[in-house]
Amino acid sequence: MEDMAQRYADRSVRSVFIYTNEAHPGETYRHHATMDDKRHHARAFQTEFGLRRQILLDDLAGTAHRAYGTLPNMTWIVGPGGVIHYRAAWTDARDLEDALKASLDALARRIRDKLVPFYSERWAWRTRDDDTFRARLANGGPQAVSDFYGKG
């Protein structure tokens, strides 16, 4: 995602990360009780994963996050006039880049080639990586792992 953000930055694509509630809170990274908790966790995330994208926060109640569907790792593409071009229940760089290329291409050609948009839906596919997911859960602390996989 970071590489993609850099590659498209000079094509008027602004890539940002909105920090949400903790999806899998645990002993190390607990739920947010204050905005400072949210800021602290967001900075730790930025350092740990080397984010270069701008990180943004909504309020403690997650007003923006909830309005967009509350899912833990969704991605949206929004175009001129605020029109939504893409929404995905999960972030997958390959699927996202496919959509981003299509939007950029259409916006560049829309007048010359008389393009008009239409609504379309499809299943997207991603590789399930249980080892990485479990390792990410462990970052939160043992509770985060047991809440997801059970106490056993």
Next chain:
Amino acid sequence: MTEHDYNYATFDMAREMPKFAAFPDHPLHVGTVAPDFPLEDLATAQPLRMKDLWRGGLAVIEFGSYT
């Protein structure tokens, strides 16, 4: 939903997973206009509007957390 409910202390599969199933019915479909909310820049603590993100072209907006 309260701040407390949103910032739950314990992940509950039965509570969280139905959100994925409900997402296709979420009214913010492609082709509709994205709502605008105030945000805070983590690096500078400065406020900005969400609509500023797509003012100059396309905005790619990922939501997520450490955990």
